[in-house]
Amino acid sequence: MDFYVSLLTLFGFRILLGLSAYVVILTGQISLAQAGFYALGAYSAGAATAIWGWPIAPAILLGAVVGGFFGFLVGFPALRVRGLFLVIATLAFTEIVRMVFLNLKYTIRVGDRTIGPAAGEGFRGITYYFEHGWSGLQIVGFTWLFVAAVLVALWLVDRSRAGAVLRAVGEDELAASSVGINLTTAKVSAMTVGGFVAGMAGALYAHYASYVSQEDFGVLLATFAIAYPLVGGTGSVLGPVAGVLFFSLLIDGLRFLGDWRNLLFGILIVAMMNLRPHGLIDVGLLRRLTLRARRARPASQA
Amino acid sequence: MLTPMLTIDRLGKDFGGIRAVAGVNLRVAANEILGLIGPNGSGKSTMVNLITGVFPPTGGRITFREEDITGWLPHQVLAAGIGRTFQNIRLFRGLTVWQNLWVAQGARAAGRGFFRRWLATDRERLTQIEATLDFCGLGNKRDELAGSLAFGEQRRLELARILAADPELLLLDEPAAGMNVAEVGELRERILALRGRGKTVVLIEHHMELVMTVADRVAVLNFGEKICEGSPAQVQDDARVREAYLGVRRER
Numbered sequence: 001m002d003f004y005v006s007l008l009t010l011f012g013f014r015i016l017l018g019l020s021a022y023v024v025i026l027t028g029q030i031s032l033a034q035a036g037f038y039a040l041g042a043y044s045a046g047a048a049t050a051i052w053g054w055p056i057a058p059a060i061l062l063g064a065v066v067g068g069f070f071g072f073l074v075g076f077p078a079l080r081v082r083g084l085f086l087v088i089a090t091l092a093f094t095e096i097v098r099m100v101f102l103n104l105k106y107t108i109r110v111g112d113r114t115i116g117p118a119a120g121e122g123f124r125g126i127t128y129y130f131e132h133g134w135s136g137l138q139i140v141g142f143t144w145l146f147v148a149a150v151l152v153a154l155w156l157v158d159r160s161r162a163g164a165v166l167r168a169v170g171e172d173e174l175a176a177s178s179v180g181i182n183l184t185t186a187k188v189s190a191m192t193v194g195g196f197v198a199g200m201a202g203a204l205y206a207h208y209a210s211y212v213s214q215e216d217f218g219v220l221l222a223t224f225a226i227a228y229p230l231v232g233g234t235g236s237v238l239g240p241v242a243g244v245l246f247f248s249l250l251i252d253g254l255r256f257l258g259d260w261r262n263l264l265f266g267i268l269i270v271a272m273m274n275l276r277p278h279g280l281i282d283v284g285l286l287r288r289l290t291l292r293a294r295r296a297r298p299a300s301q302a
Numbered sequence: 303m304l305t306p307m308l309t310i311d312r313l314g315k316d317f318g319g320i321r322a323v324a325g326v327n328l329r330v331a332a333n334e335i336l337g338l339i340g341p342n343g344s345g346k347s348t349m350v351n352l353i354t355g356v357f358p359p360t361g362g363r364i365t366f367r368e369e370d371i372t373g374w375l376p377h378q379v380l381a382a383g384i385g386r387t388f389q390n391i392r393l394f395r396g397l398t399v400w401q402n403l404w405v406a407q408g409a410r411a412a413g414r415g416f417f418r419r420w421l422a423t424d425r426e427r428l429t430q431i432e433a434t435l436d437f438c439g440l441g442n443k444r445d446e447l448a449g450s451l452a453f454g455e456q457r458r459l460e461l462a463r464i465l466a467a468d469p470e471l472l473l474l475d476e477p478a479a480g481m482n483v484a485e486v487g488e489l490r491e492r493i494l495a496l497r498g499r500g501k502t503v504v505l506i507e508h509h510m511e512l513v514m515t516v517a518d519r520v521a522v523l524n525f526g527e528k529i530c531e532g533s534p535a536q537v538q539d540d541a542r543v544r545e546a547y548l549g550v551r552r553e554r
Binding site: 161164165167168171172174175176177178179180181182183283287 | 404405447464
């Protein structure tokens with residue numbers, strides 16, 4: 001039981017991380033900065049509860065706002081580069097964040113414990129859940145409040161004109177600007193929202209893990225962040241969710257295969273990308289589903 | 303001509319060492335249809351890209367409604383009231399036909415408030431989109447993906463999309479390319495109907511019959527320079543125009 005509860009909690013962080021990359025991908029930007037935003041959210045929210053004694057909800061919000069602020073800052077230089085160059089530039093951002101936390105020392109003594117970012121030794125003592133006696137169920141519920149809120153919010157954005165605008169920018173920037181879309185507004189907004197959601201994910205993760213280190217926030221995390229929506233599909237918010245399920249089942253579900261797991265992991269990803277190049281939940285599948293739903297409705301009224 | 307709507311003064315554009323547009327002057331009056339013709343590579347599309355801010359000119363000035371719009375960005379040019387279509391169709395292929403118009407119906411549509419502009423679901427605007435789709439003969443295609451349309455339909459959607467943005471001046475970049483006779487006929491009717499609604503049209507075209515039958519005036523570009531301007535009949539009789547299109551006759 002505990003295993004499944006903590007798995008569900010982990011899914012929550014991964015889904016939020018995937019959604020943060022999803023928003024940015026809608027505008028055609030492939031960003032490896034999400035891991036950097038995630039780290040910033042983790043450290044700032046961790047500091048808020050562990051060092052400054054904030055309650056948990058404002059601390060999570062702080063992590064999200066810090067992530068969003070840095071997303072906003074990264075958004076502007078990101079306008080000038082695209083494709084692989086943007087990938088490299090955003091990866092550089094993630095590495096800079098990592099290097100900052102590798103050197104950041106800001107600790108306090110509580111009794112015989114050292115709390116706070118201790119440079120290379122990582123950030124110990126983010127123990128809000130433990131101190132307040134939260135159970136695993138409470139933690140998973142609290143995490144999923146945020147996951148559900150972000151899922152619903154992004155789903156609503158997707159259905160609004162704003163969602164169509166972001167997708168239009170991703171499809172063809174020149175055409176989008178020539179029908180009146182301000183590319184700066186669209187792309188920087190997406191990066192800001194992406195940073196906000198990634199920061200929130202990092203903040204929640206830090207409290208779940210109680211210990212974070214810059215090692216956790218490197219290129220592997222950044223790659224997974226974009227892999228969730230790319231493999232799951234960018235047609236709707238369900239895509240990143242499907243991507244998280246796909247990868248998590250591969251990682252945790254194939255454990256019984258032992259050393260063969262890595263091989264099969266690779267083969268399955270290659271097979272997936274060939275069978276469903278636009279993701280598990282692609283536009284075609286979504287259209288078939290909506291058309292079926294539309295056809296079913298008049299029939300049930302008759 | 304009274305005060306022109308669009309004034310282009312000595313507009314120039316160099317790409318490296320190549321002079322794509324060399325000091326062109328052009329005036330477009332409100333509510334007229336101006337044909338802009340010229341052989342391949344004569345600088346017609348470059349002119350459109352310069353006017354709409356895709357790239358800045360090397361020299362010269364563009365004035366629209368007494369406002370200097372030289373060097374403005376594409377979305378600012380659209381907000382000023384100039385819309386364009388693309389020679390090589392550039393739709394949002396992964397969006398539906400309807401969404402393509404919804405996206406375009408932003409900057410200039412009624413209600414400039416942030417939320418009205420981004421969420422934009424009020425009834426008035428939705429009926430506008432339906433009407434524009436009907437006008438372009440796409441009424442029954444609204445939920446299709448733009449990328450799945452037939453070629454002629456994609457050309458019509460290009461027009462419909464920019465009409466949704468409601469510009470006063472339309473720059474149509476070869477809207478008849480690849481169309482059959484019947485489709486060109488429909489396009490002619492549509493362009494004339496747009497003028498009837500008070501729009502101004504600059505028609506960049508290779509299809510001579512279309513240009514000569516709808517344009518009030520025609521300007522001819524060759525090697526980036528304007529070599530002739532006048533009524534369709536005048537232009538057709540001009541020796542320099544024939545030379546540009548057919549080449550010089552060599553004396554034996």
